[in-house]
Amino acid sequence: MNKSFTFRKHEKVLKKNEFDSAFEHGHTCHGKVAVVKFVENNLECPRLGIIVKKTGNAIERNYKKRIIREAFRTMKHTLPSGFDYIVIARKNTPANLETIVQDLTKAAQKAKKCAGS
Numbered sequence: 488m489n490k491s492f493t494f495r496k497h498e499k500v501l502k503k504n505e506f507d508s509a510f511e512h513g514h515t516c517h518g519k520v521a522v523v524k525f526v527e528n529n530l531e532c533p534r535l536g537i538i539v540k541k542t543g544n545a546i547e548r549n550y551k552k553r554i555i556r557e558a559f560r561t562m563k564h565t566l567p568s569g570f571d572y573i574v575i576a577r578k579n580t581p582a583n584l585e586t587i588v589q590d591l592t593k594a595a596q597k598a599k600k601c602a603g604s
Contacts, residue, residue, distance in 0.1 A: 494559065498533070499534060500536030501536075506536055509525070513573070514526070514597060516594040520583075520586045521576050522574075522577065523573065523575075523591060523593075524572075525598045527571075528569060530569060533559075533570050533572060535563075535574065536573040537552050538576070539552055540576070542579060552576075555576065555582070559591065561588075562588060562591060565595065566591070566595045569602070
């Protein structure tokens with residue numbers, strides 16, 4: 488089984504109505520450095536959306552986005568399929584790969600419970 492660890496365009500949440508759907512109909516999971524909203528998308532793969540509010544300078548915001556994308560890319564095979572994950576980085580919290588992975592894992596476990604019920 489050859490798993491691809493790339494992050495392709497079809498795995499991204501890009502449109503405003505997709506973000507709005509997650510905020511209206513999705514579930515929320517509060518983590519250490521991010522809030523993760525997730526909603527079913529009826530697709531065969533999990534997708535990622537990122538929101539980084541204006542805090543700090545552009546370098547810090549871009550670093551947070553890079554770390555979030557890397558965490559998703561490396562663990563997307565363990566996430567339940569059929570969900571959009573919107574990661575909202577908390578202000579004034581240092582993000583690192585381990586804590587983002589923990590936050591996504593916590594959201595994935597909650598998503599599995601929601602899918603099972």
